[in-house]
Amino acid sequence: MLLSHRAVMRSLALSFAAASLLFACQTRPGVLSGEETSEGARRVVMSVTEAGFEPDTITVKASQPLELVITRKTDATCATEIIVDDPPVNQKLPLNETVTVRFTPTKAGELRFGCAMDKMIGGKIFVQ
Numbered sequence: 001m002l003l004s005h006r007a008v009m010r011s012l013a014l015s016f017a018a019a020s021l022l023f024a025c026q027t028r029p030g031v032l033s034g035e036e037t038s039e040g041a042r043r044v045v046m047s048v049t050e051a052g053f054e055p056d057t058i059t060v061k062a063s064q065p066l067e068l069v070i071t072r073k074t075d076a077t078c079a080t081e082i083i084v085d086d087p088p089v090n091q092k093l094p095l096n097e098t099v100t101v102r103f104t105p106t107k108a109g110e111l112r113f114g115c116a117m118d119k120m121i122g123g124k125i126f127v128q
């Protein structure tokens with residue numbers, strides 16, 4: 001009843017592939033980020049650290065109000081506000097204060113967000 005070496009290797013490879021797939025799905029379009037509030041908005045918790053916005057890629061639905069609950073935890077980067085072009089968002093992120101940024105993405109596609117310097121520190125919102 002011993003598994004052959006090859007069978008063991010194959011099942012290891014399969015579980016690795018499954019784990020990678022699961023991991024990929026968390027950041028890829030298709031799986032919505034965050035949670036739905038009782039008011040029907042989508043709430044995503046983010047922070048700004050020395051690595052930038054975390055998470056820096058989220059997926060949401062067009063026409064669903066979005067609430068980004070953001071806490072900036074570092075003064076070491078220039079990401080002291082969050083900018084979105086369409087719809088226009090420009091919200092200061094005071095250090096160590098949790099700010100709720102509310103807007104509703106209207107069009108499906110990719111929406112960039114980030115700091116005031118052309119979103120050099122920022123990320124992407126996949127709107128589906």
Ligand SMILES: [Cu+2]
Nearest residue numbers: 078115117120
């Ligand atoms: Cu910047």
